Amino acid sequence: MTSLSPAPLPPRIPENAPFSAEQRAWLNGFIAGLLSLDGREGQVAGAPAAAAKDDPLDDGDDGAAPWHDQTLPLAKRMALAEGRPLRRRMMAAMGQQDCGQCGYSCEDYADAIFLRAETELNLCVPGGKATIRMLKALHAELEGEGAPAQAVAPATPSGGPTRDRPVMASVVGVTRLNAEGSAKETNHVELAVEPAGLPYAVGDSLGVFATNDPALADAIVLRLGAEPEAEVGDGNGRSRRLRDALLEDVSLAPAPDELFELLAGLAGGETERRRLLAMAQGDDPDGDLETLDVLAALEKFPGLQPAPRDLIGALGALQPRLYSISSSPKVEPGRVSITVDALRYLAGGRPRKGLASCFLAERVKAGDRIPVYIQKARDFALPSDETPIVMVGPGTGIAPFRAFLQERLARKASGGAWLFFGHRHEATDFLYREELEGFQAAGTLTRLTTAWSRDGAEKVYVQHRLRAEGRELFRWLEEGAHFYVCGDAARMAGDVERALREVVAEHGGLDAAGARAYLDGLAKAGRYQKDVY
């Protein structure tokens, strides 16, 4: 059946209204995005309630956050925050992904540090070492300020397991999703927390605490020339053995600034000491700083021998990793699944393994118990059952959409569902193929569009398919569809947004400003949601 292209959107801002042509175009697009739900207005988030007068966060700041864009470099973000209150500059120093890995949103993490409710400055994973350094500099401004320590609302409602209060889950099984011959290893990891299960909803993520690779811990023990059982203490006056601390307590990648400072204190000569201190500030004299994990940093300075206790003291705490949940609690209460790409690469001539993804791929077996918690999604959830949804999830980005489809099947939801899935090869990397076909047969998945990037002479990505299906896609949006993206934040999410903007411009008869505003309107109405990492 061919569908007619919808008529271009009628302008809603009168020609004689006091706006420039560009402002009028933006406003028309914005209102069109808000109203495209069959003419009904979407749910617009209300303005935040006015802060209480004695609230230390009530500093007169207008709340705008122009730096809240993960594609902006740190220097640009800090420039945009210049002159703003300290807590706002702290927010600008964060990675801007609102990924929840620190246990907060970017804004809440900054506020928690400002209120002295959070003392750890190294929790922002996307921001990396540059964010840590900037936060340390900004934190120095807090010295001498008398703001009282205040509690900040936890990201997960009380009662459920949290980052600070995980529960033990039993591993039911780890199954590779790629067929024989694929260069990728993506695993379906099934866990059980029985009998009560975990209080999660589709769209939430699972926090997983992994342990370090024993081979890496052993190599560090060997490099230190220490006994694995050497006493290093746990920092709270209790006994802790070196190998256990290396396995369970501290991060072994990347090498933190504090390690270079420790090595600088041991340096034999002034030149080496200065070099190490410069590296602790982010200088990269040999162009290899990015490749230095703890072992590589120790091996780079073979003459320097830190004491085991000092080494452990210089390393950051081992952090959990988040995975988008790929199951619905309605299907099997007590169970939860995640979809994990095993990260392996070569750096500095040594094979490296992602901490949690390879822990799950290589070292857990059925029956093992691992600590987990739920990271509630902030703005990533299914709409009402009758509302159509468009899901774009290449690679592991498919994870939450499997959960959405399971949930919709269980609820017998009537709304249309369109999935854009992409991966390398159809024959080996069509993750959850049979299940997706099952959802199609059941009528839960009404359209499936695939993009195989390495099957033809040219790369075909999901955004190419979005453009090719532009007319129909725009029709879905005009009929009120919610648009979801999940997966790589660095490139894919931006490319998809560009394609979506082009589709809206072409089929909605909007210029660039109008198309941008249309997407802003969708986002504001909760109809454009992202789970990107």
Ligand SMILES: Cc1cc2nc3c(=O)[nH]c(=O)nc-3n(C[C@H](O)[C@H](O)[C@H](O)COP(=O)(O)OP(=O)(O)OC[C@H]3O[C@@H](n4cnc5c(N)ncnc54)[C@H](O)[C@@H]3O)c2cc1C
């Ligand atoms: C909300 C959220 C949801 C997520 N959902 C999923 C999901 O469903 N499935 C999934 O697989 N992942 C998901 N992730 C990503 C996941 O949390 C981990 O980041 C990922 O598994 C890697 O973690 P790791 O511990 O295995 O690797 P780590 O030990 O953390 O190593 C990763 C680091 O290695 C370095 N690195 C990576 N590749 C290279 C390279 N080629 N060269 C040099 N250095 C490199 C980078 O510094 C990178 O930060 C999600 C993340 C978030 C925030």
Ligand SMILES: NC(=O)c1ccc[n+]([C@@H]2O[C@H](COP(=O)([O-])OP(=O)(O)OC[C@H]3O[C@@H](n4cnc5c(N)ncnc54)[C@H](OP(=O)(O)O)[C@@H]3O)[C@@H](O)[C@H]2O)c1
């Ligand atoms: N930081 C980064 O740059 C980056 C990028 C991607 C993934 N990752 C990480 O890698 C892990 C697993 O990745 P994954 O299995 O989800 O995906 P993946 O294997 O990296 O990619 C899945 C599919 O997406 C394609 N793709 C690559 N670039 C794209 C783009 N700009 N737009 C749209 N599609 C694109 C890939 O094509 P080709 O491979 O053939 O180009 C492949 O077909 C995750 O932990 C993720 O965070 C990181």
